[in-house]
Amino acid sequence: MSRSVKSPQLDAFDRKILAILQRDNSTPQRTIGDAVGLSAPAVQRRIKRMAEEGVIQANVAVLDPAALGQSITIFVEVEVISETAKQIEEAKSQFAAAPEIQQCYYVTGEADFVLVIVVPAMADYEALTRRLFFGNNNVKRFRTFVAMDRVKVGLSVPVER
Amino acid sequence: MSRSVKSPQLDAFDRKILAILQRDNSTPQRTIGDAVGLSAPAVQRRIKRMAEEGVIQANVAVLDPAALGQSITIFVEVEVISETAKQIEEAKSQFAAAPEIQQCYYVTGEADFVLVIVVPAMADYEALTRRLFFGNNNVKRFRTFVAMDRVKVGLSVPVER
């Protein structure tokens, strides 16, 4: 079977490995090997390949926001006035640069951007709105949703075909 | 200085370590030690402690959804009819159980739930809406936003005080 660099086809082994890694990437390769039916070196080579191909984008620790004093999660829909390419790019980079903004999506529909924001207190969110929304005359309006419960949080994607 | 289990005070060392780990948790402890000014064992003990305290909730690999054939990210606001504790809990567990639902927040404001969904194609989303929304008579209405660009995606939280 061919698996060239330019066509990152993932076989059943790869997908099983990914399923384990996206749940716990500190799992020893030996353990992964036993689980999927490969030797540790085979697992290691596949992980390395997938990291190079970009299938595995990062290996990160997930922290508890509350433990770091960032106990408020807020959800914002932003609608802009002018949607020229230049202004959209400007907004994107502005949102991407803010450390409080955990996630930012450019979307279709009634809004143009959707943001997930994490801050220590409402006062910090208020300050952020002044800086980001009221201070930007291309923002038409925005709607705020405060999270009472982070029911499910993660970046896991289904790996089965 | 006391740092009992019940009061997880994080000092400057801890925060620096966390900042590194939430960017790349495959960084060797020796390297982290050099960066923060501690020996490798000291770093290891702090990491272990923070994992036990729950400050570090998980260690995961971040995968590229597109590489797994999950190329569409969708954002949904859900409004329910009845907001009794029982029905809210029911909705939470139903959303949490769906593998396509990557994130789910229970929020205040014009909507009750906000969902981040990842699917291979629009047809899959349509099927999901039928199952989850139209098939649930407590869902009053829902609004869909399709992501054109995942500008910023992650779970990073600011670690500075």
Place this chain on the structure above:
DNA sequence: GCTCCAACGAAACAAACTTGCAAAAGTACC
């Protein structure tokens, strides 16, 4: 049937993590 290529596993090797222990640093209490 032969060659070439890709991926594999076993074993050797290297690197990283983990633990025991004694010393240093910080606190509380005289």
Place this chain on the structure above:
DNA sequence: GGTACTTTTGCAAGTTTGTTTCGTTGGAGC
């Protein structure tokens, strides 16, 4: 200010894990 106690540290040894080497196997194409 001094002493006892507690906590955390660094070093070094020991263990686990990750990585490379190398010979083998199974297919695809000729």
